[in-house]
Amino acid sequence: MYIPVEHETIPLVVIDNFLPRDYVTKLYEDFIKLKPHFGIPHWSVGYNNGTAYNPDEPLSPLCTGQDVWLPFNNDEAEKNKDLGYYISNLSKYFFHQGILDFLTHAKNEQLTAYAKYRYLYKYHIINYGDGGYYNWHKDLDVTGMTWDGVEVNKQNAFTFALTLVKDPSVMKGGEQYFMYKNNTFKLPLKSNQLTIFPSTVFHSCSEITAPKDLAWENKRFNLQAWLCHG
Numbered sequence: 001m002y003i004p005v006e007h008e009t010i011p012l013v014v015i016d017n018f019l020p021r022d023y024v025t026k027l028y029e030d031f032i033k034l035k036p037h038f039g040i041p042h043w044s045v046g047y048n049n050g051t052a053y054n055p056d057e058p059l060s061p062l063c064t065g066q067d068v069w070l071p072f073n074n075d076e077a078e079k080n081k082d083l084g085y086y087i088s089n090l091s092k093y094f095f096h097q098g099i100l101d102f103l104t105h106a107k108n109e110q111l112t113a114y115a116k117y118r119y120l121y122k123y124h125i126i127n128y129g130d131g132g133y134y135n136w137h138k139d140l141d142v143t144g145m146t147w148d149g150v151e152v153n154k155q156n157a158f159t160f161a162l163t164l165v166k167d168p169s170v171m172k173g174g175e176q177y178f179m180y181k182n183n184t185f186k187l188p189l190k191s192n193q194l195t196i197f198p199s200t201v202f203h204s205c206s207e208i209t210a211p212k213d214l215a216w217e218n219k220r221f222n223l224q225a226w227l228c229h230g
Contacts, residue, residue: 001017002018002194003015003016006111010180010183010197011108011180011197012195013195013197015194015195015196017192024164028166030084033082034083037072037079038066038067039068041066064131065132066127067125069123070122070147071083071147073145073151091225099196103196120154121228122142122145123225125224127220129220131207133173133204136179137203138203139224139226140199141153155228156226157199157229158199158227159198159224160227161224161225162192163190163195164222165219165221166217166218168191171208171209171214172208173207173208173209175188175205177205178203199227
């Protein structure tokens with residue numbers, strides 16, 4: 001059972017031991033099925049002073065790693081056959097009544113706003129190995145097909161970010177950072193940890209040092225549910 005904790009100065013909720021252990025094991029099996037669809041990370045338009053992320057840059061000021069956006073858009077709909085049960089049913093945990101009630105009664109009004117809207121959402125999964133990181137940014141918008149089967153191009157509202165690492169002891173770095181009104185907060189790398197925050201909060205991940213031959217499934221996974229206003 002998880003226990004949500006609200007940060008004192010930043011609109012942020014942190015939940016350790018978020019998913020049951022058996023669910024995490026099965027989720028990794030779903031990741032491996034999707035491995036062929038991971039590629040150069042693509043970020044939405046709006047970063048880099050209004051210009052789109054260029055995947056051909058030799059070194060990105062935004063992030064490194066490999067990513068995939070789920071579900072797949074209509075032009076790649078045949079790939080949705082590779083979506084496993086455990087990825088497809090994560091919403092039952094992300095939007096569980098315990099989390100919804102906790103956010104409804106949060107001290108920070110930016111967190112209580114969660115319960116006032118209907119949200120549409122996509123998943124963004126990134127795999128980080130040696131040298132992997134993502135720089136300070138806000139989650140500006142959501143585009144493409146959502147899990148509700150709705151095509152959207154809308155401003156983000158909330159980010160649910162789940163960190164998964166099979167063995168955190170094999171790597172250094174990978175800490176999450178949050179910045180809000182000149183307050184900064186660091187979360188050490190921990191597996192099965194969920195963070196929830198308004199998408200206007202700046203966040204980042206420090207560079208990872210790990211064996212270069214580390215197996216793909218043993219690297220750091222960050223699974224984000226990006227929610228936009230319906």
